[in-house]
Amino acid sequence: MEKEQSASMEDYLEAIALLSERNNEVRVTEISRTLGVKKPSVTSALTKLAQGGLLKHERYGQAKLTTKGQRIAQDVFHRHETLRHFLTEILKVDPKVATNDACKMEHTVSPATLEKLAKFVEFVLNRPQGEPDWLKNFSYYFENDEFPSECVTRCQRETSQKE
Amino acid sequence: MEKEQSASMEDYLEAIALLSERNNEVRVTEISRTLGVKKPSVTSALTKLAQGGLLKHERYGQAKLTTKGQRIAQDVFHRHETLRHFLTEILKVDPKVATNDACKMEHTVSPATLEKLAKFVEFVLNRPQGEPDWLKNFSYYFENDEFPSECVTRCQRETSQKE
DNA sequence: ATAAGTTGTTAGGCTGGTCTAACATTATAC
């Protein structure tokens, strides 16, 4: 029974949640700056979200998420963070790029995939032995396009096909 | 100097490339079926893509990608496959879900992330020792929310915090 | 070779999300 939100509306909700967390004052201008859209766009988005029961917005006044709105914003943010975390911690993608990508992918990733992703990060980083060696080897592999030497010498037969 | 394509246009290009590969005949009706849009939408998309120099399309006739169009379609498909591959082979996401997610994420993933992703799959699956054990452990972890017993017994101290 | 069916196009409408220009309201400064 959950009204699906568009990518754009999800962005507004997320931004509002973020701003209200650290400013406690959510102003049109700030949302506008945050999302890189003009103020009239914000006003119309707020109106729409208010109609959907996701926030309260009094003319010339503040915007405040309802419980429902907050829940959705949380959810979006959770997707964002899961993706970002995976990208930075596992793939070692540049933080800025990762944040950027997360911002876009957060709107399209399915719940099933997201869950797997979250568990995967958890699995890799929180296991009893700590961050596994192979993850460090990945960075080497990425740079040099071959497995690090300890790894190669152990299984020379299979890898030495380039000589 | 590369004209950025919208997600929608990328989908058209990808579908056309796919169809022309196995049918050698690309008809409006088929594109329509493939993408789940009505025929007039296809016609207008074709017109637009033709104007952009990405395909040739004669009235009531065939659509054929230009070299440029083919290159873009290839690129989209490559993104799609990289994502799908990662989702199915590493995360063990259900194939249908994976394909679906890939279809949407392919339009938003950055080149940097995509490269990392591709290399990661390659790194994990093509290493000299073959598919690593930890990947099997991940499935177990996902199902049971704890590390498999061989793993736990080795480092009991850290994990037994739930008793 | 013409009628029937299939395929493709045109015309025009709708929606979501953006923008600019102009106006309204609130806040600040003096």
Place this chain on the structure above:
DNA sequence: GTATAATGTTAGACCAGCCTAACAACTTAT
């Protein structure tokens, strides 16, 4: 307390991408 600046809203345009309804062109069967 009024002028000025900052902030927010309204009105209206635009664009992409989809749709339906109606029409046009091709294909096929007889």
